Amino acid sequence: MVAANDATAAEPQISAWAPLRTAVYRSLWLALLAANIGTWMQTVGAQWLLVHTSDASTLVALVQTASLLPMLLLALPAGALADTFDRRHLLIAVQLFMVAVALGLTLLTAAGRMPPALLLTLTFAFGVGQALTLPAWAAVIPELVSREQLRSASALGSISVNVARAVGPAVAGVLIARAGVAPVFGFNAVAFLVFALALARWRPGDARAVEVPERFTAALRAGGRYVRHSPTVRRLLRRALVFVIPASALWALLPLVASRRLGLGSSGYGLLLAALGVGAIVGALLLPWIRTRMTANQFLLVAGVLYGATLAVVASVRIIPVVLVALLPAGVAWVAVLANVNAEIQLFLPAWVRARGLAVYQVVQGGGQAVGAFVWGVVADFGGLVTAFYVAAVLMLIGALTSQIWPLPDLRGVIKDPAVYRPPLSLVLEPDPRIGPVLVLVTYTVRPEREAEFLAAMDHIRGFRQRTGAMRWGLFRAGETPDQLTEVYLVPSWDEHLRQHGGRLTEADQQAEDRARELAEGAPEVRHLLPAAADLAMTDHQAAA
Incomplete structure (x- = not known):
């Protein structure tokens, strides 16, 4: 049994930027940043197409569900594929698939032939691509950087996502206001193509040391068996789920807050997402500093309280500057919890099952967001936006208190070589x-x-x-x-x-x-x-x- 982490980790502080000194990692990280920006632009465009439809609360929330549900359904098979086949080739093929989906979405939207059902279907197709990409990419990272830099690489992954979250919605809001939604989808196609080209240029030094690849079904069962019999992995997944379900209310319902409570257009919604993204970037940069001054379970508690307070402010305040300021600590809390859990899982998992274990983590995070988004959309439809946010805030505070019952494990000294x-x-x-x-x-x-x-x-x-x-x-x-x-x-x-x-x-x-x-x-x-x-x-x- 791995002991709970009740002491401050006495670890050397490694800069969050250290992995970028590796040229291969740097080029792939920049290409992934472009793909992340395109993904957030696509999400904003899809949600904005549905804001003025009937049953908008449920349909807007279903954009999150459609994009994240494939993670729940496909992440473990995707992890088995990534542990069984060449990860580079798999990643390139998936990016080209998403280029094709994005081009179809662009052309149909420009032609005015994009009903909600088709939009959600194509959004689901993007989710399939993301579900196949994330486990393979996460398993590739330890091949690109040293073990000592894995936590920093995880923080950089969060920075990439949240720079995209800050920049993508803002750019999308401007494009939608000036040229409509179709150019936003077109940018997404270009972004995926950039990532595919960067992967094609990468030439791994050594082939993975697997003499005979595992059969797919056997690899799938082995991955599930490993997680089922690993108390440490289950503890980490539980902590992520307890945070993600109430936290998903903010991401799912923020478009409705922008349009209905604050009277903002697409650019205003982009500004709200940018505030969340800026807070998340700050959180990723502060993570090494936080680890030297707080125990993991202390900042779980603080992060939950901060996020719960943000949910309460968004529910009760109609003053735009106040809401913008309140969204900053929510971004910090989001990264402080999920980037840390992700890094701990990467450090704990042995190489032979890393992609499958990370895939299960993606199932929990993406599936929790997908299910949570749908639930909060239904709650908002029946009880109103304010009720949905207050209920989510209470659940977040309760979840933060459970960090004293289900603390993060202390993985110092655990040898996985x-x-x-x-x-x-x-x-x-x-x-x-x-x-x-x-x-x-x-x-x-x-x-x-x-x-x-x-x-x-x-x-x-x-x-x-x-x-x-x-x-x-x-x-x-x-x-x-x-x-x-x-x-x-x-x-x-x-x-x-x-x-x-x-x-x-x-x-x-x-x-x-x-x-x-x-x-x-x-x-x-x-x-x-x-x-x-x-x-x-x-x-x-x-x-x-």
Whole structure:
């Protein structure tokens, strides 16, 4: 179990700009910034097309839902694809798909043939592209920067999104006022093309160390199994969800606040989003400073209170400058929570499952925003805007207080570098990698005075066996020899078990197993039970003998 982070982290402060010194990362980050600006311009354009329709509250909120719902549906398959295939090629193909969607949206809008249903459908298509992009891009970042710079790279990712959030809506508001919505969609097509070209120019130095790619369905199951059996990842995801659901009210309903409560046009709405974006940029830049002065759980509490206060101000105040000032701390809080959670997950996940684990994080964040946007739109339709914001503010404050119940874990000292399994496999029969299931038995001899410590060590082993491939796990005592304890676990295929021995085991897992072996008498006896009808062959060594 990873301890809660109740102390100030004694870490060297690394500048948020440090990763930009790497030329490859810098060029890709700038291209992604252009794509993010185009995405925010597209969102503003889509929402503004629907502001004056009937049932505007629900339709405007559904723009957020349509763009984020694919994250809920597709992020885990996208993570499996990113861990299975070449991430660069996958990213290029997805960007070209979004160029085509953006061009179609531009032409149809210019021709006046863009009903709400089609607009939401094409917005959903953009969401599909984003769902396929984000896990692959997040998994690429550790290949571009050092581990020490990962938190700074995460902050730079937030800066990119929020610079886009500040610039994109403002530019979109001006374009909509002067030339209509179609040019906004056209800019989005160009932005995706720029990112695709930057990816095409990038040439990774070394191929990923995966001898045989995992099959897609097996990779999908393995990713879900890892998250399901990782208490640390589940704790981080829970914290993100508790924040995102009430926070999504602001993003979903801000267009209606601009038009109905503040009497603003498209440029005014862009100004409100720009205030949120500026606050988020400030938050990303302050994040290294915040980490040296507050514990993670303290700033979770402060961020929740700040965001809840903003929701209350937006609900009760009609003075534009006051609302603009109130949106700044909301942007700071948004980044302080989500950028930190994202960085912690990146640092914790081992390389073999990084894209799939980050995909689950995107499911939680994007799915929480999508579901939250729809819920807050319905609440606003039935109870009014003010009621929706007050309810969201109360939920935000309650969620902030739960940081004392579900604190962020302390990941300092957790070693996720890959390790080599000891001892190596030595079977007389060589099974086909596809056969399964495979039953593994590991028998230890343990003295009674060491049994309590041994059982505690085996509890850690149970966790990493299940995270790396075991479908079932148990620890049994032999009735005839009470000092013998047998670990039994079931793996879906021989290939999965081979991956447990090479690539999936981390140094932290290896330390846990070494501890169990130290508490036992002698080396444990290991047996691998294979299906009786399996395709088996003698190993080269046995055949020669």
